[in-house]
Amino acid sequence: MSGANGPSGPERAGAGGANGPSGPERAGAGGASGPERAGAGTAAFEALLEVLAVEPLGEDRFRGLPSAPTGPAGNLYGGHLLGQCLAAMCRTVPADRPVHSLHAYFLRPGDAGTDLVHEVHRTRDGRSFSHRRAVAVQHGQAVFEMTASFHRGEPGPDFHQPMPDDVVPPEALPGFAELMASHATPPFDGYWMDLPRPLDLRYVDAPWTTTGPTAARGIRVWLRSFGPLPEDPHLHACVLAYGADESISDNVLVPHGVRWTDEGLDVASLDHSMWFHQPFRCDDWLLVVQEPVATAAARGLATGRVWDRHGRLVATMAQEALMRI
Numbered sequence: 001m002s003g004a005n006g007p008s009g010p011e012r013a014g015a016g017g018a019n020g021p022s023g024p025e026r027a028g029a030g031g032a033s034g035p036e037r038a039g040a041g042t043a044a045f046e047a048l049l050e051v052l053a054v055e056p057l058g059e060d061r062f063r064g065l066p067s068a069p070t071g072p073a074g075n076l077y078g079g080h081l082l083g084q085c086l087a088a089m090c091r092t093v094p095a096d097r098p099v100h101s102l103h104a105y106f107l108r109p110g111d112a113g114t115d116l117v118h119e120v121h122r123t124r125d126g127r128s129f130s131h132r133r134a135v136a137v138q139h140g141q142a143v144f145e146m147t148a149s150f151h152r153g154e155p156g157p158d159f160h161q162p163m164p165d166d167v168v169p170p171e172a173l174p175g176f177a178e179l180m181a182s183h184a185t186p187p188f189d190g191y192w193m194d195l196p197r198p199l200d201l202r203y204v205d206a207p208w209t210t211t212g213p214t215a216a217r218g219i220r221v222w223l224r225s226f227g228p229l230p231e232d233p234h235l236h237a238c239v240l241a242y243g244a245d246e247s248i249s250d251n252v253l254v255p256h257g258v259r260w261t262d263e264g265l266d267v268a269s270l271d272h273s274m275w276f277h278q279p280f281r282c283d284d285w286l287l288v289v290q291e292p293v294a295t296a297a298a299r300g301l302a303t304g305r306v307w308d309r310h311g312r313l314v315a316t317m318a319q320e321a322l323m324r325i
Helices: 040-052 078-090 176-181 190-194 233-243 248-256
Strands: 055-058 061-064 099-106 116-125 129-138 141-151 199-205 220-225 266-276 286-296 299-308 313-324
Touching (some): 061 078, 078 099, 078 141, 199 233, 248 299, 248 313
Antiparallel strands (some): 055 061, 129 141, 266 313
């Protein structure tokens, strides 16, 4: 399992310069302003690209760099495993077959001090679909496994649920660092709060905002990368998968009035699924609307839906988390 919903900021100094899932060249994309986007976030974003730039080892095995731990225990952030394992799979499928679904299990805590080896199995390649299965290994043990399906797009009917119309736009919201600095008493310990993040997070509703979530309406957040991304659907999917673990499991705690940082609370990601509906860009704003679904037997399930700023539903996700209170 992954660490307890920790930070999303891989700081990896001096790592190798391999390219991402299908060799991205840095391209000009939607510009951003503000010192947060131009400073530590940019460095963390560059480190994320290195995390996703898996190194081929032969026979569909890929080495992936670790990143900063989520806390003193030295565990990897769960989104690191999601994004990096998907990046390894993407290296084995044609560029015109983007991922449309993935299902993953966190088996053991990932070690933030050790490289990962992703072993990809080509289950099937059909005329329109490719199916892959992969295991991430550290210290000779499986820490994470994922299955994913890739589909060459084709014409079909189009329908999706509309984006909520009561959401404050991202430009009117503070960045994560500014939001944390606005609290007289920090809502988290300094380790998690101060870690640089590769994604610009603008929380609409969260336990640490003035408009907190409820059991009926969970955590809502805008996100985008702190830097431009190339025209590579594989890479955009990997970045979104990386960010998908940022706050989704926090939602299962909302009905119980607790936070994962509360003393004596044990929260960790158990499994995660995503469905990708339409092409999207992770270097432009995406709205993630999450909600708790059910909690029982020390487990909780939360779902999330992702819209682009034009109102298109581009992805849906679900995560089950351990929640020992």
